[in-house]
Amino acid sequence: MTQRVSRRSLLQATAATMGAAGLSTVQAAPAPFKPTWDSLADGYNTPEWFRDAKFGIWAHWGAQCVPEMGDWYGRRMYIQGNWQYDHHVKHYGHPTKFGFMEIQNLWKAENWNPDALLDLYVKAGAKYFVAMANHHDNLDAYNSKYHAWNTMRVGPKRDLIGGWEKATRARGLRFGVSNHGAHAWHWFQSAYGYDPEGPHAGQRYDAYRLTKADGKGKWWEGLDPQDLYTGRNIVMPDGFKTIRSVEAWHDHNTYYWDEKPPLQNPAFTRSWFLRCRDLIDSYKPDLVYMDNHGLPLGQAGLDIAAHYYNASMAWNGGKLEAVLNAKVLPSEWRSGVVEDVERGFRDGIEPLPWQTDTCLGDWHYARSLFDNHRYKPASTVIHRLCDIVSKNGNLLLSVPMRGDGTIDADEQKILGEIATWMARNGEAIYGTRPWRIFGEGPTKVGTGMFSENSSKPLTAEDIRFTTKGGALYAIALGWPKDGVLRIQTLAQDSHVVPGTIDRIEAVGSSDSLPFKRTRRGLEVRLPEGLAGSPAVALKIRGSGLV
Incomplete structure (x- = not known):
């Protein structure tokens, strides 16, 4: 199969659209990749290790797993009327007093054993492993040089990415990291809001009022909450009186997927760039997953991509071994990175290697799915793997983790069933390439992002x-x-x-x-x-x- 397509005709509007972050990377060695889509698309080839691996496992693990209430807890706990807000008030207190930064410090990872987990994942057939380096809640899970809100100082008090990397490399797997932090500047703006109704009506939540000085004598002394919550970028105005009006305001103003840098907050873009470069240079990942449509934050994302590819060549004696994932790419950019299709399928063989990422349950641990035995069964995972591989793709499977660093009994059982099938049938998966057609049969799968729920079982x-x-x-x-x-x-x-x-x-x-x-x-x-x-x-x- 063709591995790349020349992309010499880049639209002139791209540079203006992506913006300029004023950031550059100094290279000590020749740097064949430049921070432009032209350079990425013309120079990149998907490494053979990724094309052969086919199956990876992902630990999409962070502080939002602590409440065991599923995805986006850090945002929704600040929106009155949301069920996660109700849970937070009942179990932790009101967000004027007990904000998400406190949840981050409750994340202790006290039972985390990366070696034991990687043994399970290797047995299940994974050939690469990906760990979440940060989420939209803006906490770095590594020894971050440029962001004080990291797991060396908050919560686990450990270098989680370093621990994952050591366990992964020891087992001969390729190691990846996922970066979700570029969206924090708008995703976290709910923390600056207030209740429109009830006894706390009009009182701003913790992000709005806390400063570095307020931490004196507390666990977060020396840390600035504004560095975590990202500052008042899109603050809800005063005067809302109903829950419905607040929900509508957030839906319109802060609930969107914007890849442009926040023009009023260039410090955020620079911080993201430095943190991401630090992550790459410190842990030398084989794969970097960007939770973005295209690359994040305009020119900063292109700068990181070029730096990553050039660094990979330096690490590997001139051979490019890096995989960079991004989502929803126009055709002229798809040869420059490996496109990821979140929770979705393709309806035919793709000319370029690609990846689906999905999860056994919610991305962040949801206790209700375990209690009600509602995870994806092993058969569904196996069927999706076979379908995706037949179409020139890979499957990256997230196994939800509790805040303490463990997985539950249902997940262990599912992994065991996948392991049994892969032990016998892996020959038909690993190192293969698509045939003349991907397959046959009556069941049509959906195509594109989030199409898995609309697809009938195979x-x-x-x-x-x-x-x-x-x-x-x-x-x-x-x-x-x-x-x-x-x-x-x-x-x-x-x-x-x-x-x-x-x-x-x-x-x-x-x-x-x-x-x-x-x-x-x-x-x-x-x-x-x-x-x-x-x-x-x-x-x-x-x-x-x-």
């Missing part, structure tokens, strides 16, 4: 193809009712496969399976010992197959 009639080493792999996404797998694509005289089929084996076994090829399709009697498997992979050899 079935035994849905088959996905991969190739490697001269063999064709056909993976049925379920067990046929009569134990006979029928593949229409491989019918006799098929225009897709005009050659012969000489031998078929179940992956993980060297025994030849009986088959019959007619004009209606290829029929293969499957081993009864595989009955009930979430997916059955066959290895097919012959002439003209690949």
